[in-house]
Amino acid sequence: MFESYNKAQQAVLRTTLNMIIKKELQATSMALIAKESGVSTGNIYHYFKSKEEIVNELYNAIVSYNGSFVLQGLSRPGTVRDRFFGGWEKVVELSRLHPEGFQFIEQYSFSPYIREDVKLKAYNGGWCAPMNALYQDAMTQRIMKPSDAKLTVQMHYGALVYMIKGHLSGYYELTDEGIHGAILNCWRSVSNE
Amino acid sequence: MFESYNKAQQAVLRTTLNMIIKKELQATSMALIAKESGVSTGNIYHYFKSKEEIVNELYNAIVSYNGSFVLQGLSRPGTVRDRFFGGWEKVVELSRLHPEGFQFIEQYSFSPYIREDVKLKAYNGGWCAPMNALYQDAMTQRIMKPSDAKLTVQMHYGALVYMIKGHLSGYYELTDEGIHGAILNCWRSVSNE
Amino acid sequence: MFESYNKAQQAVLRTTLNMIIKKELQATSMALIAKESGVSTGNIYHYFKSKEEIVNELYNAIVSYNGSFVLQGLSRPGTVRDRFFGGWEKVVELSRLHPEGFQFIEQYSFSPYIREDVKLKAYNGGWCAPMNALYQDAMTQRIMKPSDAKLTVQMHYGALVYMIKGHLSGYYELTDEGIHGAILNCWRSVSNE
Amino acid sequence: MFESYNKAQQAVLRTTLNMIIKKELQATSMALIAKESGVSTGNIYHYFKSKEEIVNELYNAIVSYNGSFVLQGLSRPGTVRDRFFGGWEKVVELSRLHPEGFQFIEQYSFSPYIREDVKLKAYNGGWCAPMNALYQDAMTQRIMKPSDAKLTVQMHYGALVYMIKGHLSGYYELTDEGIHGAILNCWRSVSNE
């Protein structure tokens, strides 16, 4: 997830992510990050300007990782429908492979702690833009019913996110068929098939 | 929103809510709350055991307020479909009347800062349980297709929440028809009509 | 020296002054000031915005105290010569009564650590302006030889300051006659007598 | 000013001098010195034992440079009066050619940060001792009125220093005649002419 960073940076980012998810930002002190990551405070500040920058960099790194991950599904060869399923399946897969990253993005994408420029870069560098493009194309080609593409993507994402959140909160179990059914539902609600 | 509290408590809760949304919990110190609310720190501690309790009480108060608000829609006389629309319309209306409350619940419903007992009480005291019951009944009566009621509610809520989040983030405008269309989509995806 | 401040502020200012003189600003940490003054760090920050403000306030307080002290001599009844001697005698007396204050002003009047606005206020609120006025008047009345008043005051002050510095450094002893002779020398170098 | 040092040492000393004058010792970190001077921290420690040693070496170098500079005036052929003028003129010239060096010595000659042995060496290696000797000789030869030679030198220096400080602070302009007049005043106040 943090391959482009050096060892110390990776340790810091990984540790910070885990601590924020487990204990919340407030309880995630620099002293603890240093201790858990094995990187001294001084050296942390050699690589990151401030605590805020660690968190923003974390956000950036995860969004970027998620972006390429989902893009694999979105660029799958085949029909629009195939790419649609490819994309959303990867989104759900992400939440199972990297639940901390998933939760982190959920918690901080609306937080004032993440700088606006980082959010903007995330929007463009993540999978959001390609997914929007897929919907827009499908609507132009009349494969999907005409509608606001961004709004529709947003709603489909919301439905899947809350499906996962409910699962992570222990409200119910999730099966592969359940997941497939959920994505299928999304497809049916917009496709002209 | 905080009618059941006295003046000082109301001022504290209202101030805390606004500050958390605008500046984030970390930057919301007791000294600032005291200054902004006009209630001295000493007196705040007369009414609240700790900072954590303020935030938990806030969560509790908002969930409870939201609960009765949405319940008005859910208990509307008429068919299951009427109550379905009544409920979700109120949910969306809430986000427009009280966006800070909406954002606060969104940000903190998965945060470890809110105690489990408060979350549990919220689940039962809010609109979640009645909404789940509506879906369950509808499925039993074959008005809705059989499925996991909780999961379905969760997904419909997610779809609407992200519709609103996208709007609040400035991705698109929201019209009354758009909102109605979104709820209608939810209905169609589950109803046997 | 710090009568206009409350007890805690007085303790902090007094402690800071002594520590800076004895150990130098770098070695004067807030923790040490707190410990020596008996005022907790938290409370120090209740009364002073920052460490820098303590030092600037200290500068301000001493200059102001010195100002009224020297003014007593400068406003002595009698001739211009009497007031001349009255003023400079008080300046020297200050350095013996409050050597720390004297040294502090010497060390910091040219330091970038003291803000420009504080220095400006000090110039106007201290004894410098009245002394300049005395010289200017004396020159206008032909009691002193015509010259740049400010420059002449500055040089007389320098001569006395270095006389004292040499003494404090242990180069020589200072007697009352020695001091009187030094001031007399200043007087003779400018007077028309 | 630092000819006897190698390139790296010169860069460090020069940078340190400028930074201390502009920003004050506290704000002059080794990291900044390294960055500004283009010498890495590791290499700085190759040439200097510690930060304290840099500053003490700086003090030493400037005093030594100033010493030879003023000595040129003091050893001028001619009468005692010629050497008197020669010496003080060089002192004033120094403050115009190297104002940072001048300010540095002023600020640190009474600071506990400079070690006593360095100050002692400075006293002997600088121009102070020769100037004292000139005064002492002149008094013995009855060219000057009898008095404490060290005290008199100290006061003359103080008068000139404050003349310059007032100028550097922007209180007034300094002309060549003004400077000459000031030194002449010093001469008249002690000579038997």
Added chain:
DNA sequence: TATGAATGAGGTTTCATTCAT
């Protein structure tokens, strides 16, 4: 020589909370 990553003690400051009034 020369570099700059790494260290960690210690610096300044904040902040939840208490307590005398």
Added chain:
DNA sequence: GATGAATGAAACCTCATTCAT
């Protein structure tokens, strides 16, 4: 009830110095 001065642990961050390369 109400105030806000007082506390001190702990937060974030800096910095002189070391050390592997």
